[in-house]
Every structure is written in C-alpha cells, then in structure tokens.
Amino acid sequence: MVEKILYHEKKVVRHHWGTIIEHWLFAVSGFVLLFSGFGQLPMYKRYGITALPGLEWSGDFIVTLKMHYIAAIVFVAIVVYHLVYHGLLGHRGMMPKKGDLKGFVVSILAIFKLAKEPKFDKYMPEQRLSYVYFTGISTLVLIVTGMLKVYKNLPDVTFSPGTVIMLTTLHNVATFVFVFSLVFHLGAFVLKANRPLLKGMLHGKVDLHYVEERHPDWHDKLK
Numbered sequence: 001m002v003e004k005i006l007y008h009e010k011k012v013v014r015h016h017w018g019t020i021i022e023h024w025l026f027a028v029s030g031f032v033l034l035f036s037g038f039g040q041l042p043m044y045k046r047y048g049i050t051a052l053p054g055l056e057w058s059g060d061f062i063v064t065l066k067m068h069y070i071a072a073i074v075f076v077a078i079v080v081y082h083l084v085y086h087g088l089l090g091h092r093g094m095m096p097k098k099g100d101l102k103g104f105v106v107s108i109l110a111i112f113k114l115a116k117e118p119k120f121d122k123y124m125p126e127q128r129l130s131y132v133y134f135t136g137i138s139t140l141v142l143i144v145t146g147m148l149k150v151y152k153n154l155p156d157v158t159f160s161p162g163t164v165i166m167l168t169t170l171h172n173v174a175t176f177v178f179v180f181s182l183v184f185h186l187g188a189f190v191l192k193a194n195r196p197l198l199k200g201m202l203h204g205k206v207d208l209h210y211v212e213e214r215h216p217d218w219h220d221k222l223k
Contacts, residue, residue, distance in 0.1 A: 002015075004222060012206050014204060025078050029078065033075055036067035039067075095131075103124075107125060193214065
C-alpha cells in the first residue's frame, strides 16, 4: 500500500496517483453521461439551455448521443479497472463493516453536538455505505441496462415492449440514485471538518494533524 506518514512534511499519503486519476476520470465521465443523457430526453430546448452562450449544440440529439457513447466507454473502462485492480490487490477499505450504520447515525448526531464523533478509520462509515449501496449498485445497474439498450439498437435485434420499458425504467431509476449519491458526496464537503479530504483527491496527501485528530484508527494502523 502507498499509504504512509511523511513526518518531515507533516503529511499523510492517502492516495496513489493512479487512484486520483481513476477518481477524476470516473467523475468527469459520469458528469458527461448525465449531461448527455438528460439531453436526449430531450429537455434542453424546452428549458432554454440551448439559448445559453456556447450550449447551442446541447439540443442536437446526434451530438449528445455520441457524447454519451464516448463517455460510457471511459466510464465502463474505469469501473472494470477499479474492480479488477483493487480486487486483485485485496483492497477492502471501502467495503462496509459491522457497525457502519450505527457509526453513520452517530456521525450525524455529532454534527448537531448531540453525540461524540466516533473514531474514524481511513474511510468514514457513510463513505463505505454510499460506495456499495448507492454508487456501486447504481453504477452496475447503469452499465448493464445501458449495454442492453445499445444492443437493442443494433440491426435485427428486437426486444418486447415490456422489456424496453423495464430497461428504460431501471436505467432512469439508477440514474437518479447515482445523482443522489453524487449530491451526497459533494454535499459532505459543505461541512468544514470534511474539507481537508479534498486535498487527498488533488495531490494525494492530507495533513498529519487532521489524520491524528479525526482518523485516529487509521493513524494507529499507519504507525
């Protein structure tokens, strides 16, 4: 593992550069998928998005469709890489643990000074729960249903109307769960206590003092 304490810098290496690139490619391709996907409904002309400077093209179905396919290729590639790479190396830090639900509730109460904030490992309970039950499941459903929708569009391939409706519904529901997960993820940084973690996804390091104070379980393991 690349994680280690850099005492001379008073920093802790939280992420390897490969993980940082993986994270941002997933984020950017996911955003492009959402933007291009909503553009195919269509809704951008209806709500005046195409009237905004530089966004006239967003109402073109063919353009947004090509964007959606290109972003999907990157998105799927990153997910496959993530599963294979981290799976082979046995990385389990983001997998939910016993007591995570309780830890999440206590963390929420701690925000309102109704409980003492628990000791955190590298990842907080809400991060592990969201990783699997929101982002993870919705991502897999999006990929499977998306591939089937693409396959349906091939020549000589016919799905029953019921199957098409089911695929579309699952894809749409997974999309909104993915959006919820994204909002939850970004919303966490509204809290000042979480903002130092942003540095970890920009250059891979976080302040040693922050780790000692808020992630003592992880700090103990690193020592």
